[in-house]
Amino acid sequence: xxxxKQNSPSLSVQEGRISILNCDYTNSMFDYFLxxxxxxxxxxxxxxxxxxxxxxxxxxxxxxxxNKSAKHLSLHIVPSQPGDSAVYFCAARYNFNxxxxxxxxxxxxxx
Amino acid sequence: xxxxxxxxxxxxTETGRQVTLMCHxxxxxxxxxxxxxxxxxxxxxxxxxxxxxxxxxxEVPDGYVVSRSKTENFPLTLESATRSQTSVYFCASSDPGxxxxxxxxxxxxxSRLTVL
Numbered sequence: 001x002x003x004x005k006q007n008s009p010s011l012s013v014q015e016g017r018i019s020i021l022n023c024d025y026t027n028s029m030f031d032y033f034l035x036x037x038x039x040x041x042x043x044x045x046x047x048x049x050x051x052x053x054x055x056x057x058x059x060x061x062x063x064x065x066x067n068k069s070a071k072h073l074s075l076h077i078v079p080s081q082p083g084d085s086a087v088y089f090c091a092a093r094y095n096f097n098x099x100x101x102x103x104x105x106x107x108x109x110x111x
Numbered sequence: 112x113x114x115x116x117x118x119x120x121x122x123x124t125e126t127g128r129q130v131t132l133m134c135h136x137x138x139x140x141x142x143x144x145x146x147x148x149x150x151x152x153x154x155x156x157x158x159x160x161x162x163x164x165x166x167x168x169x170e171v172p173d174g175y176v177v178s179r180s181k182t183e184n185f186p187l188t189l190e191s192a193t194r195s196q197t198s199v200y201f202c203a204s205s206d207p208g209x210x211x212x213x214x215x216x217x218x219x220x221x222s223r224l225t226v227l
Contacts, residue, residue: 032214
């Protein structure tokens with residue numbers, strides 16, 4: 001039973017435009033939601049997180065939105081750059097020690 | 112170097128052999144984790160540890176053994192490797208007790224294991 005889902009396996013966006021990556025979850029007890037970026041042959045690197053008590057968090061070009069009623073979060077990247085091309089994983093934390101990951105979305109930013 | 116390191120980075124073994132993947136972190140984080148990454152499944156938790164000598168199963172623990180005699184080390188052993196255990200394995204750590212907790216999980220670079 002997947003508690004965190006990323007329904008889009010891939011996304012292609014033109015450089016300079018907005019990239020929107022989506023994630024759905026089922027457990028209302030998650031306390032943190034995170035986005036990770038992963039390049040081939042490297043470990044996932046942390047991008048941005050949001051506490052369950054907030055609905056938006058920004059860090060430079062990256063903004064995460066949390067809609068608790070819909071159990072949905074999204075990552076916006078504005079403007080998208082070719083270096084943003086990677087696999088993005090959504091994750092959710094439960095009880096400090098359990099992290100549930102989505103299956104990833106491969107973002108391709110075209111120059 | 113500070114951080115979390117995994118070894119070996121690449122390993123090829125045969126069915127039935129024992130394999131140990133090493134993980135070492137320099138932050139003294141309380142929690143450590145082992146994940147495997149497979150196409151279509153994202154990252155799945157194998158085992159985690161809340162502190163030295165405390166370990167617990169994750170989603171996919173069968174065929175794996177862990178130990179944590181020291182806070183900084185968390186080795187993962189495949190006692191009798193099978194082809195289905197061919198995967199990329201990631202070790203991670205976190206310390207949710209910190210005042211600066213952002214929920215972040217810190218990952219190693221991964222160990223790619225092939226079981227023939």
